[in-house]
């Protein structure tokens with residue numbers, strides 16, 4: 001297993017529409033393991049493949065939940081996810097992103113979604129997500145289409161954040177040179 005480098009705002013890979021996953025099995029298992037390790041190290045609860053420079057429709061989730069007083073971890077690996085149903089009810093949550101350090105943005109999304117996807121072996125699966133899991137899966141799926149949480153900001157707030165984002169992408173550019 002290896003920790004991968006997380007791309008930061010300004011990297012063009014984050015803005016690309018990712019390609020479908022076609023290579024299942026050992027290769028994808030390795031990518032999943034590395035991405036989960038990278039996500040945990042970054043204290044994230046989800047990570048999409050484009051964030052580690054892989055422009056494929058793949059994401060991982062590691063969400064701590066408490067059920068009847070028992071803490072456990074929901075770990076999910078989704079290839080080629082597709083939302084097939086969503087609730088009319090919307091919910092707003094303050095979201096962060098490992099590719100946008102120190103930025104939190106209120107994002108409104110459907111409160112529950114049904115997602116068709118393929119597992120690491122390519123078998124079709126269905127995920128019924130609500131609450132925090134619905135937030136994470138929709139956030140990570142946005143990454144597969146090159147969408148970032150800053151895109152949800154109203155125009156005025158986006159303008160106000162422009163200098164902060166510019167600084168982020170410049171810091172990133174200089175750190176890759178150094």
Ligand code: CO
Nearest residue numbers: 096097098099
């Ligand atoms: Co993100």
